[in-house]
Every structure is written in structure tokens, then in C-alpha cells.
Amino acid sequence: MTAERVKRAHLPKDAHGRTLLPSDEPTAAERALYLTAIRQGGYLRPDDLAATDRPTLADLVARGLLTPTATGYTAVDPRCVGDRLGAELRTRATRLLVHAERLPAALAPLSHAYDATPRIASPTGEATYVEGNAIIRQRISELLSDCTVEFMAAQPGPRPVEGLRMTLAQDLALLRRGCAMRTIYQPVAIADTDVMRQVALRAAQGAQVRILDEPCQRVLIFDHSVAVVPTTEDGTRAAFVTEPATVAFLVAHFERDWVRATPADHDLNPPHANTVRIGRLLARGLTQRAVATRLGLSERTVAAHISRLRDRYGAQTLFQLGWQLRGDADG
Known part of the structure; x- marks a missing residue:
């Protein structure tokens, strides 16, 4: 068994037997049950729990957010848990970076063999x-x-x-x-x-x-x-x-x-700012005259911008152009 698998085997498990990785975040049910404990002074008694809460309780204990006591469960400061998990993630990230640095050298013999081998071709060479x-x-x-x-x-x-x-x-x-x-x-x-x-x-x-x-x-x-x-x-x-x-x-x-x-x-090349504004108004269904009025431009100027947009999008009509520009209007 590799070191990584050994480490994974010792990680906490949830109530369903799944490994809880340091990168996993509490589920909505876990957050809700933890907040219930906080509202009760940071403590949960077994009598306060429904049968459906038991799996979620087990997950919170596995994460370290609740600690079992003789009479119930005490809430743990999430900052302490976050610091611990953060340290584990940083350690894991460092190991991955070191592995990434070593990997090309480890694969070098295979790369040399690949480079030295002629590419596969058909018997006819065609x-x-x-x-x-x-x-x-x-x-x-x-x-x-x-x-x-x-x-x-x-x-x-x-x-x-x-x-x-x-x-x-x-x-x-x-x-x-x-x-x-x-x-x-x-x-x-x-x-x-x-x-x-x-x-x-x-x-x-x-x-x-x-x-x-x-x-x-x-x-x-x-x-x-x-x-x-x-x-x-x-x-x-x-x-x-x-x-x-x-x-x-x-x-x-x-x-x-x-x-x-x-x-x-x-x-x-990105279109002119006015061209973009005109395109968005067209995509909303405004006419050429209405666009000119809205932007305070002459209809001739708007027509020139529309011509550039039609060339850009390959649109034959204003309807086609408005349809092409609908994505920009949403963005």
C-alpha cells in the first residue's frame, strides 16, 4: 500500500463510510445541526436529536466540529478545525508540487523511448x-x-x-x-x-x-x-x-x-463602444430610429454602425442581426 493510500485509510469517515477529505466542506444538514448546537449554548444532548439526525451527527464528529462527552456533544470552534484542515491542505499541496516537479524526470526514459520510435504507419505508407x-x-x-x-x-x-x-x-x-x-x-x-x-x-x-x-x-x-x-x-x-x-x-x-x-x-478586433451599445439596443428589439433617439445620434451614424455589425456577424436583415446579438445583450 502506498503512503498516500495509508494516509487516506486513516482519514475520518462519514456516517456512510465515505472518506472525508480535508477539502470537503460541511453539508447543509451538518451546518444546520451545528448551528442548533450553538443556539443551545454549544451543546447537544442525545435527547435533543431525532433519529434522522444521527448520520449528520456522526459526520460532524468525524470532521471534528463536535466532540463527544459523557453526557452529549460539545461544539468545537470552527477556526480550530479550519486551521487544522488548512494545514493538512497546505501539506498536501506541497507534496503535489514536489511530485509535479519530479514527474517529468521520472517519465524521461519513457519519453526518450517514445521519441526514438518511428510513428506507426500503414503497410502502404499512405x-x-x-x-x-x-x-x-x-x-x-x-x-x-x-x-x-x-x-x-x-x-x-x-x-x-x-x-x-x-x-x-x-x-x-x-x-x-x-x-x-x-x-x-x-x-x-x-x-x-x-x-x-x-x-x-x-x-x-x-x-x-x-x-x-x-x-x-x-x-x-x-x-x-x-x-x-x-x-x-x-x-x-x-x-x-x-x-x-x-x-x-x-x-x-x-x-x-x-x-x-x-x-x-x-x-x-473589438468593435467601437457605440457599435456595442447599438447592437445591444437592437437585440432588445429597438428600431434604427429608436436607437438613434436613445443615443442622441443621427440615423445615418446608426446606419453605419449597423452596417459594420451586419458585416461582422454575417446578418442579412436587422432581425437576423438582433438574433445574433442576443447573447451580447444578455451579458
């Missing part, structure tokens, strides 16, 4: 087919970690913001170590304000983004040597291509789309 979202994400994560020159991506259609949040740290690490990153999106992707915020975080570190208002093939290309192409519509199967001629073809296809795409610098 593509390896991988099934399962988790395995595909793991392979892509490994390629991002190994990328040293440039990462290129064409990402048509809507982009799930959770996926962008999940990969943000790795994308920023790639940019900070000097790799280039170029991504092509379609207008539908940047119409989502949460997606735009994620894209802007990458652009602030040097990522280049362009918008292509036409169909394109989804592809990820790493260092002009490995390309990843989905082979099913739901993305649960992908081809990892290493054959040089095929990768070169996909790179050329990406470059063709890149030239035709429009830089997204304007979309990533």
Missing part, C-alpha cells in the same frame, strides 16, 4: 485509419505536441466552443514555442460570440485566421508532413496521412483556399 473520438483526439494532441514549424487547419461549419476551450492551452503552447498556426473558418463559425472569443485568444498570440464563404474540406496538417482527414460525417473515423505526395496535395489545396479566404482581423 494512411493509418483511427476509429473513436477519444483515440483521434489523443493522436491529434500528440501531433500538436510534436509540431515544430506550422499547424494548418481548415474547419468548415459550426465550431463547438467546448472543443476550442479544451485545446486552448495546447494551442497557445504551440504558438509560444514559435510555431505558426493558420486556420480557415466559415462565417457560421465566427457568428458565435463564444467561438469568436476563443479564436481571438489564439489570434492574440499570433495565430492567423481567415474566413472562407464557400465549401471546403476539413483537414489538419502538421509540419507539412502529416495530414488528418475525417472519413465519416460524424468524425468518429479519421485517416492520418503520411505519404508525401498526398500530404503535398492537401497542403496545396489548403493554400488555394487560404488565398481565396478573407483575413479575420476585422472580426477579431
